[in-house]
Amino acid sequence: MGKTVLLNECRSIGVLSREAASVAPAQRYGASSVPEAKDLILSASGAYQYFLQEYGYAAWETAPEKALTFDDARNAVEIGRAQLNQGLFPSCWKRxxxxxxxxxxxxxxxxxxxxxxxxxxxxxxxxxxxxxxxxxxxxxxxxxxxxxxxxxxxxxxxxxxxxxxxxx
Incomplete structure (x- = not known):
């Protein structure tokens, strides 16, 4: 029998420590960031895991270089927030x-x-x-x-x- 997966489920998964949140999976692929870019993303996400994923994905998809600048991070946060406003938040509200x-x-x-x-x-x-x-x-x-x-x-x-x- 197949496994049932609930989509749009809102569950608390907590926040990471600042140290844990600072370790970006993109580093494994040769990506880097200036400290101000990392600080902006950490601050905007509140070290909340799902938000880090949204902002990180937006940065990965939109930054023109493998070295993330402050402007790239600011754009990623803006794109990530737009995604959250279209997906996660409305799904919680509609329920x-x-x-x-x-x-x-x-x-x-x-x-x-x-x-x-x-x-x-x-x-x-x-x-x-x-x-x-x-x-x-x-x-x-x-x-x-x-x-x-x-x-x-x-x-x-x-x-x-x-x-x-x-x-x-």
Whole structure:
């Protein structure tokens, strides 16, 4: 029997240490970068693995030379963000119900750091207990996770910014 693969699944895979994120697979193929280019990509990605892949792929495909310049890195980040805005972020958004999207909009105000469920309930002018089902469903879908006791955060960095830019 074949293996079932779920596409557009949003799961938290965490961030790499800065040291681990600095090791580019492209180095094995003779590619290099100026330190400012590497710093820009690391900063823009937040060392989040999927973003490093998107930005790295964009750099590999668009840089005219094997030595990545700061301008090449800036272009790669721009292209990578456009890809994320067309793929990963919308796929997470589309999986949320109307009520869950309202919850995500409330969360987006706090950025990627996380939101207190008490604060979210106050913003929504609802009882905290009424937020429980939506919270649980978003956790089950892998769009948010329990960051700490009474706090939820987006599983994907940059999701708050995407929600603010496209769905407020």
């Amino acid at each position: 949320a119900s109307k009520a869950e999207k309202h919850f995500l909009r409330l969360m987006a105000r706090d950025g990627d750091e996380g939101s207190s469920t008490a604060d979210l309930a106050e913003r929504a002018q609802e009882k905290q207990s009424s937020m429980t089902m939506g919270r649980a469903s978003l956790i089950d879908k892998g769009i948010v996770y329990a960051h700490a006791l009474g706090v939820v955060a987006f599983t994907v960095p940059g999701m708050a910014d995407y929600v603010k830019r496209h769905h407020e």
